[in-house]
Every structure is written in structure tokens, then in C-alpha cells.
Amino acid sequence: MRKNHFIQAWCNDSDVRRRAVQERVLGMARLYEVRTRADLAARAEALAGQLEVPPPSMDDLRAYARTNEMRDHLRHLDALE
Known part of the structure; x- marks a missing residue:
């Protein structure tokens, strides 16, 4: 700021x-520097720790994206190595 x-x-x-962690992590999946599931998992763990909630699994993220019709985010998850 x-x-x-x-x-x-x-x-x-x-x-x-x-929910905030799930939405933010789904957004992180779209970042150029996040190329693997391990990259995303590390970021999810750090963010979840800051917000004092369990880190979401890939299944959790997919379910959240499907429920909220976030098809573009699902494509990015599927593209991770």
C-alpha cells in the first residue's frame, strides 16, 4: 500500500x-512462478499457518473451485506438474 x-x-x-485461504491459494495457482503442486502446497501451508487454519489439500481446492464454478482455476490446478 x-x-x-x-x-x-x-x-x-x-x-x-x-474459505479465504482456499480462494487465495486458487489465485496463487495462476502465478507464473507456481509450476508444481509442491510449489502450491508450500504456499498454501504458509498462508494457512498465518490464518491459523489447516492447509487445503488439492482435493479441497478442486472441490471448492467446482462448488463455486471457478472453472478457470480448475484448469490451472490441472496444469500443475
């Missing part, structure tokens, strides 16, 4: 934090 400031919000609802 501007002038090196940032806001960190916290939600007491772990289900909301878990």
Missing part, C-alpha cells in the same frame, strides 16, 4: 478464514 502501510484484519470465524 502507499508509503509502506498495510492493514491486517482478523476474523474470529475459522470457516471464513479457511
Whole structure:
């Protein structure tokens, strides 16, 4: 953000934090530097640790993407080595 400031919000609802992790990790799957499932899993684990929820598995991510009709995200997951 501007002038090196940032806001960190916290939600007491772990289900909301878990959904946030799933959505963010699905977005990370689209990054150029994320080429393998292991790359994505490492990022998922780090983010889940920050938000104090279990890291999502690839099956969890696929199920979330299917449920929320995130077809483009599914294609990116499938393209990972």
C-alpha cells in the first residue's frame, strides 16, 4: 500500500478464514512462478499457518473451485506438474 502501510484484519470465524485461504491459494495457482503442486502446497501451508487454519489439500481446492464454478482455476490446478 502507499508509503509502506498495510492493514491486517482478523476474523474470529475459522470457516471464513479457511474459505479465504482456499480462494487465495486458487489465485496463487495462476502465478507464473507456481509450476508444481509442491510449489502450491508450500504456499498454501504458509498462508494457512498465518490464518491459523489447516492447509487445503488439492482435493479441497478442486472441490471448492467446482462448488463455486471457478472453472478457470480448475484448469490451472490441472496444469500443475
